[in-house]
Amino acid sequence: MTNANDKYAEVTLETEKIFDGKVISLQVDRVRLPNGETATREIVRHPGAVCVLALVDDKMLVVEQYRKPLGRSQVEIPAGKLDPGEEPSEAAKRELEEETGYRCGSMRPISSFYTSPGFADELLHLFFAEQLTPGQANLDEDEFLDCTALTFEQAKQYIAEGRISDAKTIAAVYAWQIYRLTGDFL
Secondary structure: OOOOOOOOOOEEEEEEEEEEOOOOEEEEEEEEOOOOOEEEEEEEEOOOEEEEEEEEOOEEEEEEEEEOOOOEEEEEOOEEEOOOOOOHHHHHHHHHHHHHOOEEEEEEEEEEEEOOOOOEOOEEEEEEEEEEEOOOOOOOOOOOEEEEEEOHHHHHHHHHHOOOOOHHHHHHHHHHHHHHHHOOOO
């Protein structure tokens, strides 16, 4: 949404829909720049997603799964996209249980952030899961992953080694560090 008071706003002149998929859509907009010139913007539209920092015995629950765009496996916190009309906290509970088997009594929001605002509108909601009880994972039919738990030191080492290299998991590790030092996330 364009803010009329934003001196850097770009006015959309034309939108061409390129692709409409299961997870994303792609469009190319022709825009008028603040200086009056025109330019094109390639935009990925995404329904939004959630991710969960869940601690069990002072260890962070993570999943390891193959990520086709990277061509390798990646260690990440549980996460997934929002279903149409779904509240982020409910999606976070669903994803936590589906991927790890753990249920939680409550979800506390930590932060929401855009993953790549230069070309995508995906808004990711990071939650802290509390009051965890173990259960059975229920993976999607096209989902193959292993769930494990890392100590804070292991998580930092995984970041150093590149086994954790996605922004949401790195943000969760640093939120965890703040939580360990202060008892809160801010």
